């Protein structure tokens with residue numbers, strides 16, 4: 449049960465190849481995530497927003513602010529990889545970020561708006577990228593491996609839906 453609550457659409461399974469079809473699907477997913485999040489949180493009240501989606505898990509407010517944090521980092525990694533030669537990126541502790549004061553003080557609508565704005569810029573950037581750009585890499589310091597941008601966006605196309613479905617599955621279970 450824990451696994452299905454935590455991974456309602458399954459764990460991330462990377463695509464084997466960069467194809468035009470995959471690229472269109474991944475960008476399409478990034479484009480649609482802000483609207484999906486609007487739908488996820490529609491008419492939730494303050495009490496519901498504070499309920500964790502699983503035992504010891506984040507509540508809906510934390511999930512939404514986490515998506516903003518995560519995708520801001522991803523967007524910056526992409527821009528670094530496009531403008532520098534195989535830059536080493538900076539990891540961050542997403543669990544500690546989800547406990548910082550802004551997460552508890554700022555209404556989640558602020559992060560939904562932020563995600564709308566961020567994804568507007570992110571998709572405009574991606575729409576203009578060449579195949580050569582998609583094969584540019586950044587280095588993750590944990591393993592020193594280069595990650596091509598197409599693999600990165602494959603992951604983030606999954607990531608937004610993954611968290612959205614955590615919220616939708618919670619609402620379904622609770623009958624909200």
Ligand code: NI
Pocket residue numbers: 514518607611
């Ligand atoms: Ni996440």
